Amino acid sequence: MNRMKTAIAAVASGVLAAAAAVVLSTPASAASLVEVTSFGDNPGGMRMHIYVPDSRPANPAIVVAMHGCSGSGPGFYQQSEFARLADQYGYIVIYPSAMQEAGFGRCFDTWSDAAKRHGGGSDPVSIVSMVNYANRQYGGDLNRVYATGSSSGGMMTQHMLAVYPEVFKAGASFMGVPFGCFANAADYPPSTSQCTTGQVDRTPQQWGDLVRAAYPAYSGVRPRAQLWHGTADNLVPYSRLNESIEQWTNVFGLGQTPTASDTPQTNWNRRRYANSSSTVQVEAYAIQGAGHSLPASGMALAALQFFGITSTPPTTPTTPPPTATTPTTPPTSTPPTTSPPPAGTGCRVAYTANSWNTGFTATVAITNNGSSAINGWTLQWTWSGNQQVTNAWSATVAQSGNQVTARNAAWNGTIAAGGSVSFGFQATYSGANNAPTQFTLNGTACAS
Structure with missing residues (x-):
């Protein structure tokens, strides 16, 4: 007993x-x-x-x-x-x-x-x-x-x-x-x-x-x-x-x-x-x-x-919800076909982290500021410290050295004009935990 x-x-x-x-x-x-x-x-x-x-x-x-x-x-x-x-x-x-x-x-x-x-x-x-x-x-x-x-x-x-x-x-x-x-x-x-x-x-x-x-x-x-x-x-x-x-x-x-x-x-x-x-x-x-x-x-x-409550976002979302509610399928090794943000309009990334001791969680929201949809997205950034991503949700996230690449899940690959998607991850760190200073979406720099 x-x-x-x-x-x-x-x-x-x-x-x-x-x-x-x-x-x-x-x-x-x-x-x-x-x-x-x-x-x-x-x-x-x-x-x-x-x-x-x-x-x-x-x-x-x-x-x-x-x-x-x-x-x-x-x-x-x-x-x-x-x-x-x-x-x-x-x-x-x-x-x-x-x-x-x-x-x-x-x-x-x-x-x-x-x-x-x-x-x-x-x-x-x-x-x-x-x-x-x-x-x-x-x-x-x-x-x-x-x-x-x-x-x-x-x-x-x-x-x-x-x-x-x-x-x-x-x-x-x-x-x-x-x-x-x-x-x-x-x-x-x-x-x-x-x-x-x-x-x-x-x-x-x-x-x-x-x-x-x-x-x-x-x-x-x-x-x-x-x-x-x-x-x-x-x-x-x-x-x-x-x-x-x-x-x-x-x-x-x-x-x-x-x-x-x-x-x-x-x-x-x-x-x-x-x-x-x-x-x-x-x-x-x-x-x-x-x-x-x-x-x-x-x-x-x-x-x-x-x-059935994921299709009803809050009035003013803290973090924008996914654009669909179908469960994700296991990611494949083939990267998605992506389109760049509309020329001359770009994108914006909002990054919010919540840290404790040697770990943290982060939410990343991507907004399409253009007039046409982005079909398939890959977001990249570089850490200034020793942060290491351990797991993620609503995206497939991979890290090589201090370079991080996040790719859309099967159900949130399209970002409508003026629309947003978000994903999150958990990571470890020691010393400083500074936010990334630059994000690129499908190869194009975003405001942050």
Whole structure:
């Protein structure tokens, strides 16, 4: 048991190695994470933190992002990409902190009888109070509320879709289990739980009946479900993914055979289950070789795309959003065909960095000041110090010496006249971390 506690503290708490490799600092924005001490009915005794981007529409979407066992809301804020993407797409992020002990740390209550009933009490009621607070205080759109989370938070994501289907429109569950998988508190610790040791194997009908029984009076539209799991997860076994698929496809009256399957990125095997109108109701990702370490880079964006909120930018974007929402495909070794910025008009690059100790993240926005579109772009710059790019999003970034080359992703290669695209990266440095003084776009110097 001691070894299991150590494992949970190391990987299930939301302090995930893969996520930490992506975002290790707060978003580069004047907005900040704020604790709310009085948000309404709170039978779970939970803490609430909220991130509200400076630029947002009048009625922004609301995303509830939940940590793993032994973690916290501020910890998941630091270690996931949801707040950084909120700066780009203008939605509000709520970060609840679980306060109930489950024998090995504080976890979201997905085991008690009260938590399994609509309006029954415990953590689900507290979370809905947080959503209502975001609506009252910031004009959050109650027609666009979404849940996501990792490990215990992924379990709570599926839980909230079942218990409060009228509140949540969709959810993205990372390393979760089906609703109703845990019999009680004694069944929760992974080393002894029939659920997380893989002993619970119900039929799709039985899984679906558990969801319907959580709120028998509900007859409205059910929230869509996106499910993520690593094939090498040794804490919450990969077999739980198929049980979750069985549950949610049954809730929607769908069969067990996917209507489509593909590999949107290397090692991401995706199955989609659509209704007769071709609307994807359930989407499942099996991440080949991944352990208990999700979400990793790019997965938060895929969740937002499934929610459908990446096509609505903030009123005055902090960083301009991508021009399309299709997930990127793995980059090839063949460079894209590019066109230079229109002659005599040029381009502008805005570079914003957020540094800490020996690392930093940066957002780069490219604006086409010309009268015709740029089709395919390559941006280059030279570091004045020893900065070294370690990973990137929304672009393919390569570095040779102190020369950096960023090429468009498959979905953002066109920059319309007067339009912008942006990408970001993470890097290391020591000493000074000066911004680049010159950028060239497709061989043409840009103002910066």
